[in-house]
Amino acid sequence: MKKVLYRHLFSKVLGFSLLLFSASFYAQEEAANATAEDATQEVAADAAGGDPAKGKQIFNQNCAACHALDRKMTGPALANVEQRLSEEEGLDKEWLYAWIKNSPGVIASGDAYANKIYAEYNQAAMTPFPTLSNQDIDDILAYTAAPPSAPAQATAAAAGTGEVGAASGGISNEIILGALALVFGLLVVMLILVNKTLRRIAEANGVILEKEKAEKRVPLWKAFAQNQFLVLMSVIFLLLASAYFAYGWMMQVGVDQGYAPVQPIHFSHKIHAGDNRIECKYCHSSARVSKHSGIPSLNVCMNCHKSIYQYTGNPEGPSAEDLASGYTNEFYTKEIKKLYKAVGWDEENQKYTGEAQPVEWVRIHNLPDFAYFNHSQHVSVAGIECQTCHGPIEEMEIVEQHSPLTMGWCINCHRETNVKVAGNAYYEAIHAELSKKYGVENLTAAMMGGLECGKCHY
Known part of the structure; x- marks a missing residue:
């Protein structure tokens, strides 16, 4: 007897062709998107006399704490600030140079618009930036004048009707996908016909395609039951395993290692303690002087989040793992809005309304009442790092109890x-x-x- 092995060559060729086509199509689209983005930046740079990319970096380092492009914060919105000041106030770029480098000096000189802004924003003068050169300011102004980046879907659509359409000879994506579907259907039909033809040829030549030889043998369970030694050893093994797992289960009573509850407002230690390197004791300040580490008040959060009203993420964008878990920039921004609601913060007018709401945080680490533990004794006197007991907290998106916190531990x-x-x-x-x-x-x-x-x- 001989076996006939079928290697589905057609399916492999089809898969490889589809892969090549997808890769080439994706490469064309990415190239078109990159070309469009470069063109946009070049236009903005020519119009503003600076580099928007460099300006964005300088803006984030020096201006983003008090200013946003599209909304009022500690300071006014800065989108198209050069054009607005020129049209509405008759101020030129030289005025902006002087204001950014030495705003208190411009106010002291009696400048009407400078004193107007000074009075409007609670007589708080803008921090002077004498180290910024005129070119640096030009770059910032180019960034504030640059049009907002379009969503990925819109960019892809524009590219598809522009450069990609030209590169593919004017053929739309719908026609290409329809042609691929037709080719795929034809290949499936061909494979079915070839398979039937080969089976008929094999049967005509007396080749057995499937082995249908039924051998009579003793059922496995019956053979096992007839072997007394195997039965005895199996019973002993099951008794020992049951005792082991029962003991392990009873020893875990009251041990909450790995407990990671969902909090009413999501707080990412990975972002705060990891990416931004905020010291643990900045928020949990009572750990230095008290038995308890304490839950930080929401006012501590607002020290930063008065100005940080949205999460922009890392420059390279969210990781695939974060996207799969739903931790997108929009998700974090939504959680910041929950914080504002809890503290009663009027985001538009930049002031508290007095309508605060309590946040019911869920406790994670909870020692029994008969066990005494003093944080200050360990943190301030012994100099033990927080990670010794709480684990790599700077890597945790959702905090969990890292250690067992048992007496033996x-x-x-x-x-x-x-x-x-x-x-x-x-x-x-x-x-x-x-x-x-x-x-x-x-x-x-x-x-x-x-x-x-x-x-x-x-």
Whole structure:
């Protein structure tokens, strides 16, 4: 007997052709989009006398904390500011140079418009930027004058009707997709016909295509039941495995390692502590001086989010993992709006309304009442980093309980961790005496009474 193996050559050729066509089509579209974007930037640069790309970078570094292009913040909106000032106030670019480099000096000179802006914005003068050159300011003005970038769909549509249409000889995307569908259908029909023809040829030559030899054998379960040794060993294995898993389950009662609840307002430690490198104790300031680390008040959030009203993300855009999880720029911006609603912040008029709402945060780390733990003793005295107990918090999108927080886990830490006594006057006398007692150079927390029951259970 011989087997006939069919290698579906036609399907492989079809798949490879489709892949090549998709890659070439995508490359044409990307090239058209890049050409259109470059053309837009060149037009904006020629009109404003600067580079919008460089201007965006300078704007984000120096201006974005107080200004936005399309809305009022701590300062006025800056979209088309050069054109607006020229048409409405009769001010030229030289005035802008002087204002940006030394706004208090322009106000002191008695300039009418400068004093008008000064009075309108609560008599708070703009921070002067004497280090910015005229070219830097030209770049910023070019960025503020550049048209807003169109959505990806609109850009693709424009490219499809413009450069892509020209590159493909005027053939629309609908015709191309229709032709591909027709070719695909024809290839499917051809494969079905070829398969039937080959089967008829094989049957005519007496070739067995499918092995239909039924062998009589003892059922597996019956063979197992007849072997007493296997039955005995299986029973012992099941009893031991059941005891092991039952013990493991009972030992996990009250252990919430991995607990990651959903909060009423999403807060990304990955963005704040990771990307922006905000120190943990800036928000959890009570960890330095108190037993508890504390939940930061929303006023701490508003220290930054008075000016940061939307999330623009990394320059390279969100990762594929973030997009799959739904963590887009729009998602984070929506959460900032929830913060504004909770604190009663009028985004349009830049002031508090007094209509605040409490936020019901969900607690993550929760020790039993009979266990005593003092954050200040560990953070300020012992100098332990937050990540020691809370894990890589700067990488967590949603915070979870990283450590088990069990008694054994704490005791092991006290046994293995050396006390930092350098520069700590509190430990100098104790360290000298206990070092003689134990005959060691470095003392662990256990050697200094860290295993006494009354330390944690009082």
